[in-house]
Amino acid sequence: MRISVDRERCIGAGMCALLAPAIFDQDYDDGRVRLLDPRPQQDHSALREALDACPSGALHLDES
Ligand code: SF4
Incomplete structure (x- = not known):
């Protein structure tokens, strides 16, 4: 599992930092x-909530 962020798309809504x-x-x-942990080993439910809540599509999850 690897997370990436697109700072150009981010509008600074802050939902990701609030939820995860x-x-x-x-x-x-x-x-x-700002991405603090691109390969989290836990906190998956919070991560899913953050991905769902982001209004700009700036967060991406590669589950491979
Ligand atoms: S929730 Fe999305 S738009 Fe908001 S700060 Fe995080 S990445 Fe940026």
């Missing part, structure tokens, strides 16, 4: 997503 704070944060300067 171990994996995502928001940049202090521009509010866009």
